[in-house]
Amino acid sequence: MRDLDFKYDVPMGQYTTIGIGGPAKYFVEATDTEDLRAALAWASAQGYPVLVLGGGSNMLVADTGWPGLVIKQSIRGIDSEQTDAETTRLICGGGETWDDLVVHAVNAGLQGIECLSGIPGTVGASPIQNIGAYGQEVKETIAWVEALDKATGQERRFTNHECGFDYRWSRFKGDDRDRYIVTRVAFDLKPGASPSVRYGDLTKYFEQRAISSPTLADVRAAVLEVRGSKGMVVDPTVPDSRSCGSFFMNPIVSSEQAAQVKEKLEQAGLVTSERPMPEFPAGEGRVKLSAAYLMDKAGLQKGSVFGGVGISSRHVLALINCGGGSAAEILDLVAHVQKTVREAFDIDLHPEPVFIGFSEAVTSRVEGGQA
Numbered sequence: 001m002r003d004l005d006f007k008y009d010v011p012m013g014q015y016t017t018i019g020i021g022g023p024a025k026y027f028v029e030a031t032d033t034e035d036l037r038a039a040l041a042w043a044s045a046q047g048y049p050v051l052v053l054g055g056g057s058n059m060l061v062a063d064t065g066w067p068g069l070v071i072k073q074s075i076r077g078i079d080s081e082q083t084d085a086e087t088t089r090l091i092c093g094g095g096e097t098w099d100d101l102v103v104h105a106v107n108a109g110l111q112g113i114e115c116l117s118g119i120p121g122t123v124g125a126s127p128i129q130n131i132g133a134y135g136q137e138v139k140e141t142i143a144w145v146e147a148l149d150k151a152t153g154q155e156r157r158f159t160n161h162e163c164g165f166d167y168r169w170s171r172f173k174g175d176d177r178d179r180y181i182v183t184r185v186a187f188d189l190k191p192g193a194s195p196s197v198r199y200g201d202l203t204k205y206f207e208q209r210a211i212s213s214p215t216l217a218d219v220r221a222a223v224l225e226v227r228g229s230k231g232m233v234v235d236p237t238v239p240d241s242r243s244c245g246s247f248f249m250n251p252i253v254s255s256e257q258a259a260q261v262k263e264k265l266e267q268a269g270l271v272t273s274e275r276p277m278p279e280f281p282a283g284e285g286r287v288k289l290s291a292a293y294l295m296d297k298a299g300l301q302k303g304s305v306f307g308g309v310g311i312s313s314r315h316v317l318a319l320i321n322c323g324g325g326s327a328a329e330i331l332d333l334v335a336h337v338q339k340t341v342r343e344a345f346d347i348d349l350h351p352e353p354v355f356i357g358f359s360e361a362v363t364s365r366v367e368g369g370q371a
Contacts, residue, residue, distance in 0.1 A: 022061065077092070142186070
């Protein structure tokens with residue numbers, strides 16, 4: 001077995017963007033698949049549960065921490081191959097920082113992930129969550145995902161279809177949750193193609209600056225500026241960025257439910273022809289609503305503080321660590337948000353982050369919108 005550098009009693013808060021989390025009993029870094037296999041074999045022999053850590057951006061770790069081994073996935077490298085005249089495939093190690101991959105693609109003139117600039121975390125986490133922002137999702141460009149089965153140590157390659165992508169969802173978050181460690185991801189991008197500008201914040205940004213044909217670099221700069229204005233770019237000097245990012249997913253509801261919400265808002269004078277409710281088609285008979293809009297109209301205010309945690313002063317969707325906050329306080333705030341929106345609109349908000357080290361009962365309540 002490889003000689004790995006195991007550390008003991010490592011505080012997890014330093015490895016999460018929200019800065020919250022109790023200690024990992026053991027901690028080790030893996031820089032290739034053999035390291036992963038060796039770490040998994042060690043944990044199995046000791047009878048310890050395993051947690052795989054990427055960038056720590058989309059997770060909330062319990063105050064009690066993790067009772068077993070945390071493996072920091074640090075498999076790096078970006079390679080490229082020309083699959084045809086219109087497609088360049090980037091093959092990236094799962095431990096690469098996501099935004100470094102975006103920079104690489106933009107600098108190489110490859111279209112497809114430019115709107116995903118500034119998202120914290122690693123490449124390996126991107127297919128698990130099917131990360132998306134400003135009109136793009138990784139499912140649009142992922143060709144395949146390679147992952148190591150934690151139980152057998154065998155690698156398997158999943159096609160895009162086999163990943164079971166949906167809104168902020170994949171098989172790795174569903175039926176195969178915690179089964180695999182993503183080691184490499186391949187992205188099919190378009191050399192020389194025009195950037196994607198499909199989202200309101202971006203179209204407004206370029207209209208205000210009279211830029212009619214933005215470049216990939218222009219789109220990246222715009223996304224970073226818009227995200228930064230909302231505290232959604234990780235910056236140690238910006239307290240509002242001490243978060244998990246957007247904490248709640250935009251709810252997808254039936255057309256009837258959306259109409260009921262709109263009617264309530266109209267009766268309250270909060271929706272007019274000049275100030276319409278944001279809503280987006282989400283398949284036959286389904287509508288995607290804005291979680292941030294619902295929170296705001298339900299009376300949840302940016303900048304509100306609840307003990308050591310609060311709601312970002314820049315974006316109502318971000319729940320932040322105000323300094324010394326705890327996971328227990330975040331859960332209390334999550335419950336308050338879910339209850340407030342449910343009572344106002346009869347809609348459950350479901351969180352985006354993964355909950356680590358909590359009891360199954362707690363996790364089920366929170367993920368079910370009933371914290």
